[in-house]
Amino acid sequence: MRNLFTLLFLAFVMSMHGFSKDNPKMITFPKAEILSEYTTRIPFRLIDNLIVIEAELLDQKGNFIIDTGSETLILNKVHFKTRTPHNRKSRVTSGVNAVIDNPLEKRLREFIIKDLILENKKSDVINLSHIETSKKIHLLGIIGYNILKDYEVFIDMYLNQITLSRVDSKGKRLDQRGYLEKIIDTVDFKLKNHTIVLETYINDQKLKFGLDTAAEYNQLNKRTSKKILKNFFPSKRLMLVGASGKKIEVLAGKLYRVKLSDKIYFAPMNTILTNLNQMNEAFGTSLDGVLGYEFFRQQRTIINYKKEKLYFVKFPLNKQ
Template sequence: MLILKKILLFFALIFLFESSYSQSRYQFYGKEDVKQKLPFKLINNLIVIPVQVNGQDLSFILDTGVNKTILFNLSDKDSIGLNQVRRIKLKGLGNGKPVHALISKNNNFRVSKIVNYNEDLYVILREDLNFSAKMGVAIHGIIGYNLLKDVIVKINYKTKTLTFYNPKKYEVKPCRKCETFDLKFFRNKPYINTAIQLDTIGEKLTDTKLLIDSGGSDALWLFEETKEDIKTPKKFFNDILGEGLSGTIYGNRSKVPKFVLGKYVIKEPTVSFLDTTTTVNARVFKDRNGSIGGAILRRFKVWLDYPNKKVVFKKNSSLKKGFYYNMSGLIVVYDGQQLIKEEEQVAVKNPFGLSSSSELTSDSDVFSFVSKFSYNFKPLFKIQEVIEGSPAHEVGLLKDDVITKINGKSAHLYTLDEINGMFVLEPNLKVTLEIERDGIPYKYKFKLKRRI
C-alpha cells in the first residue's frame, strides 16, 4: 500500500553511537498477575496502544522491528519530565546523516498493569518527523523489544485486543490449527524462516529469512542481491517508499505469486523491493532477506513468545483476501481541525397546543420540531500528494486540495484510516470527491485502477 508513504515502515534502527545495557524489566503487578488484556487501535495495519510515561498518558506503536523505545513529536500538552538526559546521535534507514537525539534513563513506563521503573528512552530531535498527520491520531513514540522480552503477547487483529501473559505462569495450550516457528534474534529483533515464489513460471520456492515487523504496514519487504533469485519482477513501479530516521527510502513496488508461512500459502501478496543505498543499515544481518509486515500479520492471530523464542500463527477470516496498492494515486493526510456548523432536529413542547404535520402529539402535549445549530471542531483532511498518471491525477485533483466530501458523505465523518482504506478495496470501484481549492468547491469522479 502506498498510503501514508510507509513512513512507519522504516524504524529498524541501528544505533551506531550508543549502546545501552541497563537491566530494565517489565513486571506484572496487582492481583491480575497472570494476564492483562488491552484494546488497541489498528491504523494502516499498525498497532497503537496507550502507554503511560512518567505519569503522562501517550500513544505508542507496538513495533517488533525496533530494539529501543523511542519518543518523538511531543506537544506542549504532552510534555513530560525526562530523567538523566544526555545528547547522542542515531543512524537509521535513509540516505541522510545521523540525527540528533537524547537518551533518558530511569523512566517509569506502564502498559495496562505491567510496569517498568527503569526504562531507557530515546528522544528523536526532528521536527519534521510528524507521524500524527500521517496516521490521523496522536502518535508519540514506538515500543518493541524492551516490553516484549518480558511478556508473552497474543495479538488478535480481529477484535483489536492484546493479551499479555506472565511468562512465569503461562501454560501453552495445544493448537492443531496453528503453526509454530522458532525465533532467531539478531540485535534483539525476531526473524523466522519462510519461503517465497518469485517467478511466475513454475513452482520454485526460495527460502527466506524475514524480520517479523509489526511496525511495517506493507505485506512484504525483500532485499535484492541477498539471494540470486531475489530481484524485482518485470512488472513493477518505482516509488518513494517513505521516510526513515535518516532520510528518504526508495524502491520498487510489485507482487509475487506466492508467500509460504509454514502450512499457510498466501497468494499474490504485494512486495516492496528496497533500494540498496538507503537501506544499508537494515542489511547488517547478512542472513536477512526482508520483512513480514502488518498487511500479512493482520490475517492471523499471533502469539509472540520472546522468552521462549517462539511465535505462533493461527489464520483468521481475512487470510484469503486480496492485496492491493493504493489505486487512487492520492496521499491524504490529517491537517488539523476546522469549525463545522451542524444541524440537529430537536422536539420542543408547543405551548399553544396547535398541531401540524411537522409536530409530534401525545395524549396531553404537542411538540414541534425545530432546528438547533452548533459549531464543533472536526478533523480536516487534505491531499498531500497526487501521483502522476494515476486516476486522481488524470481527473485534475491537485496537491493541497481540501477534501470536503467522499461519496456524498462529509469527510470529517471518516477517520484518516477509513479514507485511505477506500483506495485499496478493489479495482474499478467508483470514488466521488468534493474538494475546496482556494475557497472554490470542485467535484471529481474517478475509478480505482491497478498500478501493476
C-alpha cells in the same frame, strides 16, 4: 490513490538517562483489560496498517505504535522535553531509510501497563513529528523490544487486540490458564540482537526475513536473485517517508509463493522493492526482506522471544 505513502520500519539501537525529578515516571493504558496478575489485553486501532494503542504519560493522552523492529521504548521529542547531558556520547540510531544521529536519552523509573509494572526501562527521545503529520495522530511514542521481550505477545488482527502474558527466563508463561483459541502451528525463529529472523521460502528458495509489526508493507531486497524477483509483480511506484523524514521512491507490487513451511503459506502480499543494505549494516544482519502488516493480517500470531518461537492461532469459522 494518494501519491504519497508512508513506510514505517522503525528499528533502533538505543540507551538513555532520566526524566526531570519533578515529573511522575509512569505510563498507563486506560483501555487495558486485566485478565490475571500476569496477563493483560489491550485493544488497538489500525492506522495505515500500524498497530496503535491509546496511553497516558505525564498527564498527556495520546498514542503509541507497537513496533517489534524497535529495540527500546521511544518517546516523541515534540511532547517530552528533556535536559541535554553535557557529557552525552555521540550515538547513531538506524532506521530503514536513514540514519538518525544523537537521539536524546531518558530512563523511565517505572513503565506501567495497568497493573503490570516494569522498572528501569530504557528509552530514547526522538522527533517523531513527521509521523504525527502523516498519520494525523497525537503520537507519544513507540513501544519496542525491551518492553515486549518479557511477555508472550499475541497480536490478533482479527479482534484488533494485543495480549501480553508475562513469561519466566525460559519463556514459560506464568499464567497457568491456557489460551481460549486453538494453536494450530508453530515455527522457530532466530533473535539477532532485537530482530526476529525467520527462514522464509519463496518458490522453494530459502531466504531470511525480519518480522516487524511496524512495516506497513512487506519489503524485498532489490538486490536479491532473479529467481526470487520472478515472483514479484510490480504495479506502481510509491514515494515513502522513512524514520528520519527522508523520502525515497520504490517499486510496489505483489509478492507470490511465500511460505514458512509446507503447511504455513501466504496469499499474495503487498510488497515494496527496496535496498536493505543500510539496515543490514546497522543491525549486523543479512536480511533478504521484511514481513510486516501483510504477515499479521493473514496469521493470528503469538511471539515468544525467550523460546524464539512463533505460534499461530486458528481463525474462527466465520473469518471473512
